[in-house]
Amino acid sequence: MNVPSGPSPGSSLSARRRTDELARTVGGPTVDVLVVGLGATGAGVALDAAARGLSVAAVDAHDLAFGTSRFSSKLIHGGLRYLASGQLDVAHESAVERGVLMERTAPHLVRAQPFVLPLTSLVPHRQAALARAGFRAGDTLRLAARTARATLPPPRRLSAVETRHLAPAVRADGLRGGLLSWDGRLTDDARLVTALARTAAGRGAVVLTRVRALSLTGSGARVRDELTGEEGEIRARAVINASGVWADGLVDGIRIRPSRGTHLVLRPDCLGPLPAGLHIPIPGESNRFVLVLPQEDGRVYVGLTDEPVDGAVPDVAEAPESDIGFLLDVLGSVVDVPVRRDDVVGAFAGLRPLLDTTAGGGAAARTSDISRRHAVLTSSEGVITVVGGKLTTYRRMAQDAVDAAVRVRRLPAGPSGTAALPLVGAAPPRTLATLPAPRRLVQRYGTEAPAVHALGAHDPRLRARVVASHPATGAELLWALRHEGALDEADLLDRRTRVGLVPEDRAEALDAVRELLDTELSRRG
Numbered sequence: 308m309n310v311p312s313g314p315s316p317g318s319s320l321s322a323r324r325r326t327d328e329l330a331r332t333v334g335g336p337t338v339d340v341l342v343v344g345l346g347a348t349g350a351g352v353a354l355d356a357a358a359r360g361l362s363v364a365a366v367d368a369h370d371l372a373f374g375t376s377r378f379s380s381k382l383i384h385g386g387l388r389y390l391a392s393g394q395l396d397v398a399h400e401s402a403v404e405r406g407v408l409m410e411r412t413a414p415h416l417v418r419a420q421p422f423v424l425p426l427t428s429l430v431p432h433r434q435a436a437l438a439r440a441g442f443r444a445g446d447t448l449r450l451a452a453r454t455a456r457a458t459l460p461p462p463r464r465l466s467a468v469e470t471r472h473l474a475p476a477v478r479a480d481g482l483r484g485g486l487l488s489w490d491g492r493l494t495d496d497a498r499l500v501t502a503l504a505r506t507a508a509g510r511g512a513v514v515l516t517r518v519r520a521l522s523l524t525g526s527g528a529r530v531r532d533e534l535t536g537e538e539g540e541i542r543a544r545a546v547i548n549a550s551g552v553w554a555d556g557l558v559d560g561i562r563i564r565p566s567r568g569t570h571l572v573l574r575p576d577c578l579g580p581l582p583a584g585l586h587i588p589i590p591g592e593s594n595r596f597v598l599v600l601p602q603e604d605g606r607v608y609v610g611l612t613d614e615p616v617d618g619a620v621p622d623v624a625e626a627p628e629s630d631i632g633f634l635l636d637v638l639g640s641v642v643d644v645p646v647r648r649d650d651v652v653g654a655f656a657g658l659r660p661l662l663d664t665t666a667g668g669g670a671a672a673r674t675s676d677i678s679r680r681h682a683v684l685t686s687s688e689g690v691i692t693v694v695g696g697k698l699t700t701y702r703r704m705a706q707d708a709v710d711a712a713v714r715v716r717r718l719p720a721g722p723s724g725t726a727a728l729p730l731v732g733a734a735p736p737r738t739l740a741t742l743p744a745p746r747r748l749v750q751r752y753g754t755e756a757p758a759v760h761a762l763g764a765h766d767p768r769l770r771a772r773v774v775a776s777h778p779a780t781g782a783e784l785l786w787a788l789r790h791e792g793a794l795d796e797a798d799l800l801d802r803r804t805r806v807g808l809v810p811e812d813r814a815e816a817l818d819a820v821r822e823l824l825d826t827e828l829s830r831r832g
Contacts, residue, residue, distance in 0.1 A: 313758045315731045318509035320792030323831065328513045333530060333539035338362045338513075339718055340709070341528055341543035343520045343557065346376035347496070347698055349549035350503035350514075351705030351725070357510035358728055359709065359720035364541055365504070365512060366530060368519035369622070370798050371791075372500035375551050377802055378624070378657025379698045380570070380598060380611050383408055383417050383491030385452075385459075386699075387445040388594055397680055397700075398448055404700050405491045406454035412702070413730050415739055415753030416499055419459050420492030423474045424586040424596070425641050428481040434588065435486070439464065441594070442488040462488040473583040478643045487583070494603060494750045496698060497802045501791050502730040503701075509731065516792060523548060523557050525689025525716075534794075545712035548692040549705075551660040552620045558686050561694065564663035565620060569630035570610030572653030572808050574776075577646060578607055587641050597637040603747060604778055604805065609634050609646075616658060626654035653809040662695040683711045691715065702726065731755070747778060752786075759786045773816045779804040781823060788827050796820045 332338070340356040342349050345367035353365040367373065386401030408417045426435050442462035449459050463486075470485030471477060477485075493499055504514050517533040527542040548557050555561040578599070585599035600608040612630045631654055639645050662682050681696030681704045693708035706723040713720045732753025742749050744756035752759050763770035763782035773779050787793040787803035799820055800807035807813040 314755060314790045315505070315509055317511075318505040318731050319790040320505060320508055320514055321789055322794055325515060325517075325792070325794075329515055329518065329532060332364050332513050332515065333532075333541055335541075337527075337542040337544060338364045339544050339720075340364075340712060341541055341546045342366070343523065343528065343546070343548050344550035344553075345371050345500070345504060345514065345516065346374050346549070346551055347372070347500050347503065347701035348376075348551070348693060348696070348704050348708075349547075350500050350507060351701045352547050352549050352693070352708050353512045353514065354503050354507035354510065354728070355702075355705045355709045355723050355725050356712070356720075357507045357512040358724055359713075359722075361709075361718060361720050363507065363512040364515065364543070365507065366515045366518040366520060366528075366541070368517070368533060370516050370794070370802055371504050371514075372497035372802050373622075374553075375657045375659060376500050376698065377497040378568070378570075378655050379493075379496045380568070381493045381496055381600060381602075381608070382420070382598070383493060383699050384697070385445055385448055385490055387441055387448070387490075390441070390444055390448060392594070394680070399451060400703055401697075401699050402448040402452035402454070404703055406449075406452045406458070407702060407726050408699075409458050409491050410454065411727055411729065412725070413499065413502065413733055414736055415732050415734065415750065416494050416502065416730075417491050418494075418750075419489050420600075421460075421473065421583040422488050422490065422586050422598075423465065423470055423477075423583045424486040424488070424588070425470055425474060425477045425482060426484045426486065427478070427641055429590070429640055430588055434593070437593065438588075439486055442486060445488065459489045459491075462486065474585055475580055476578040476642045476644070477585070478641060486586075488586070491699075492584075492600070495805065497805075498751055499698075499730075501803065502732060505731045505791065506728070514792065517794065520550075520557060523688075523690050525686075545716040545718060546690045547708050547712055548690055549708065551694070552658045554660060554692050554694050556620075558684075558690050558692050560686060561684060561692055562663040563620075563694065564661045565616040565658040566661050567614045567616050567624055567630070567656050567658055568611040569614075569626040569634065569654060569656045570608045571626075571631060571634050571651050572655070573607040573609065573646065573650060574652055575605040575607065577650050578642065578644075581607065585641070587637050589637055590640075597634060599638065603750060606805075606808070609638055620658065624656040624658050626656040630654075630656070652811065655808060659697070660694055681707070683707050685711065685715055689715065748783075751783075755786075759783060762786060773804075773806060773819050774812045776809075777804070777806045777812055777816075779806055781819070784820060784823055785827065788824070796824065799824075 339361035342365035386398030748756035
């Protein structure tokens with residue numbers, strides 16, 4: 308396989324490309340599909356439509372992955388939880404889409420993650436037996452989805468010694484063993500969205516960040532450039548609303564019931580080495596767990612909650628102290644050394660856009676009880692809205708939304724081909740393993756890793772870390788500006804890299820990032 312020496316052809320997103328395409332699109336010729344929202348689902352819609360040969364414009368009021376899609380658990384779930392609750396169709400769909408990502412479309416971004424469920428005195432034998440049966444059922448889902456055993460190994464019982472080897476932080480007293488299972492894990496959810504948007508751009512889609520949709524009709528949208536304040540119209544034969552938790556603000560008749568998922572961020576030394584993640588049973592719950600997720604950058608995430616959110620939806624949700632305290636309490640039930648509030652160096656919260664289908668719009672008992680099935684709805688004006696679902700199934704959600712647009716608006720397009728369409732940077736594992744670039748870069752950029760690495764070959768400032776406590780380098784930031792559509796310091800620190808998840812690290816990096824932005828702006832102008 309020939310590995311490109313630079314960015315994939317046509318896929319580079321930059322400030323200059325944004326300016327040029329915005330000028331041509333607003334007030335310009337009618338496009339086949341206008342997509343509103345550039346999270347995973349919206350970027351997936353843009354790619355699906357563009358891959359079918361349709362002309363596409365996709366807009367977002369903020370940045371790529373600005374909302375829910377950067378605040379997930381970073382897991383590509385096989386649907387075990389949905390199997391346990393009897394949602395067989397959702398479970399099977401999740402397992403299929405996990406396999407698509409791991410084996411075909413994004414093997415550079417998604418890999419197998421081992422998890423250990425410690426069998427402590429807080430886990431009764433009956434609950435342990437149910438969990439073990441559930442993991443076996445999950446392996447059956449893997450088989451039904453035709454995902455190779457080499458991609459996801461089988462679950463098995465662990466001895467107490469094996470459990471401590473894979474999870475040294477677990478308390479030894481009362482430990483009778485553990486359960487080992489596997490699932491898909493993203494390097495970074497925001498990087499998946501970036502890859503989707505760039506792959507769509509490579510297929511001809513116009514991708515416009517900082518462009519807010521003010522109002523929608525079945526034939527287009529009134530939009531505003533958030534950088535200049537200028538307004539105009541984008542005309543389209545079909546309009547797809549993929550704005551997640553904000554979807555009901557653009558289209559009448561849709562009820563969104565957001566659910567908040569909170570994660571804590573810990574430094575690497577807080578829990579010590581973690582060869583595997585942890586499943587920690589939540590007391591009183593039969594199939595809900597707090598997850599401990601070691602990250603490639605050395606940090607550790609602990610999450611997540613599932614709490615209803617009332618009132619206006621904020622641009623960025625905050626993690627309340629009640630969620631932080633809950634997660635620390637559950638974590639403290641299994642670890643040897645208590646994790647204190649002062650050990651939490653960051654926290655983030657995402658809002659799941661759950662579709663409220665309760666009679667009359669009344670509240671369900673818990674948001675954790677609301678189905679994760681997605682829905683594609685067409686308004687009286689002809690706007691198509693896709694909502695619900697979850698990160699793992701973004702591709703199927705996008706396919707269904709474009710299918711609806713093709714059918715309702717009679718667009719000249721065939722069936723979706725995205726299940727076999729590799730994203731920017733994708734290649735078989737054997738090819739990725741031979742790339743002349745650091746492993747960490749390969750896991751974030753795939754086949755483009757050598758080009759990212761080369762940016763720092765002759766400039767020590769670009770080779771250096773932006774902050775000592777995070778591995779992101781100046782070369783990665785420069786690549787984000789030139790090829791990934793980053794426009795400012797928040798794009799760089801909070802989405803293209805995850806330096807900003809720790810406020811202390813973010814503050815330390817700001818001067819270096821601003822200097823890089825000034826230098827790049829001078830080069831362009």
